[in-house]
Amino acid sequence: MIYTITLNPTIDYIVTVPQLALGHSHHMQDELITPGGKGIMVSRVLKALGIPSIALGFRGGFTGDFVRDYMEELNILNQFTVIKERTRINLVLKSDQDTEISDYGPSATDEEVARFMKGFEDISTQDFVVMSGSKLPSMPKDFYEQLIRSLHEEGVPFACDITKDELRNSLQYHPLVVKPNQKEVGEFFGRTFTTWQEVVPYGKQLVELGAQHAIVSLGGDGALLFTPNEVIYAPPLSGKVANPVGAGDSMVAGFVGTFIRTGDASEAFRVAVAAGTATAFSPDIATTEEIEAQLGRVVLEIIE
Numbered sequence: 001m002i003y004t005i006t007l008n009p010t011i012d013y014i015v016t017v018p019q020l021a022l023g024h025s026h027h028m029q030d031e032l033i034t035p036g037g038k039g040i041m042v043s044r045v046l047k048a049l050g051i052p053s054i055a056l057g058f059r060g061g062f063t064g065d066f067v068r069d070y071m072e073e074l075n076i077l078n079q080f081t082v083i084k085e086r087t088r089i090n091l092v093l094k095s096d097q098d099t100e101i102s103d104y105g106p107s108a109t110d111e112e113v114a115r116f117m118k119g120f121e122d123i124s125t126q127d128f129v130v131m132s133g134s135k136l137p138s139m140p141k142d143f144y145e146q147l148i149r150s151l152h153e154e155g156v157p158f159a160c161d162i163t164k165d166e167l168r169n170s171l172q173y174h175p176l177v178v179k180p181n182q183k184e185v186g187e188f189f190g191r192t193f194t195t196w197q198e199v200v201p202y203g204k205q206l207v208e209l210g211a212q213h214a215i216v217s218l219g220g221d222g223a224l225l226f227t228p229n230e231v232i233y234a235p236p237l238s239g240k241v242a243n244p245v246g247a248g249d250s251m252v253a254g255f256v257g258t259f260i261r262t263g264d265a266s267e268a269f270r271v272a273v274a275a276g277t278a279t280a281f282s283p284d285i286a287t288t289e290e291i292e293a294q295l296g297r298v299v300l301e302i303i304e
């Protein structure tokens with residue numbers, strides 16, 4: 001079974017306001033209220049790919065109830081640890097330029113974290129764990145590393161979509177795949193990139209530092225896959241971006257779900273690109289049909 005971990009879930013409140021002007025009142029043109037947080041997005045895309053998963057993490061308050069209810073409606077298994085404080089709401093304002101306002105999220109008590117860790121004990125070497133997104137602000141800096149170290153000691157395979165020091169500390173435990181975007185790779189190595197080609201030597205370093213595979217998503221410039229032997233570039237597919245929230249998570253789901261089934265990194269990358277693109281072009285997370293429609297269009301270029 002694939003377990004996704006979303007320590008800090010969200011309700012994503014995505015509103016479209018054409019010609020937004022600060023300091024003025026507006027009527028929204030459109031809204032989308034959807035459960036989010038990166039691991040939850042991964043579970044939702046795995047579902048679209050026909051792959052079951054169990055979503056773990058923390059939820060609290062009426063917003064946490066919404067996340068649970070929506071996941072049940074989608075028939076996605078979930079075993080969230082219930083906490084006293086309220087799950088956050090993240091606001092995305094879609095206008096000429098998109099603006100995101102993210103909440104830091106609730107705190108969890110030691111007792112609540114201990115309950116979460118107990119659920120973790122059932123995970124075995126036959127399972128796979130995907131860890132994505134921010135942790136709760138009350139958690140120690142090395143919370144992810146503690147989780148990853150214990151999985152590694154138990155021999156449980158995992159992938160992670162985390163950033164900065166948390167990404168750095170994860171690499172020594174050989175995640176199946178890490179998926180920073182171009183900006184996050186820049187932050188990681190203290191660089192600013194003006195072209196995607198400049199990212200290539202740094203993506204290679206993620207594998208040299210221990211990742212089994214690294215995907216670097218490049219937004220409208222496509223994506224790169226780094227393996228110990230190859231660098232593969234997927235140019236962007238043409239289409240109209242509707243809502244890119246979750247496009248990166250869709251790549252993680254596509255890669256992990258396909259690699260577990262086939263052991264073929266290049267095929268897994270193809271599905272990752274199709275799923276990421278399909279989500280970027282869809283108002284919500286991509287559907288099965290939307291992913292299938294992109295699959296045949298993906299082009300992979302071995303560049304090294």
Ligand SMILES: Nc1ncnc2c1ncn2[C@@H]1O[C@H](COP(=O)(O)OP(=O)(O)OP(=O)(O)O)[C@@H](O)[C@H]1O
Nearest residue numbers: 181217218219220222223245246247248249276280
């Ligand atoms: N404008 C676009 N045109 C074509 N493809 C796109 C576009 N934006 C995103 N994609 C596809 O989706 C993938 C993931 O997008 P992106 O790099 O924005 O992920 P991300 O920054 O991790 O996003 P998020 O954190 O919202 O999930 C890209 O690598 C690309 O394949």
Ligand SMILES: O=P(O)(O)OC[C@@]1(O)O[C@H](CO)[C@@H](O)[C@@H]1O
Nearest residue numbers: 010036037038090133134245246
């Ligand atoms: O604050 P985090 O945990 O890093 O990211 C949270 C988030 O931006 O990630 C998802 C898109 O990838 C959204 O559902 C959610 O709002």
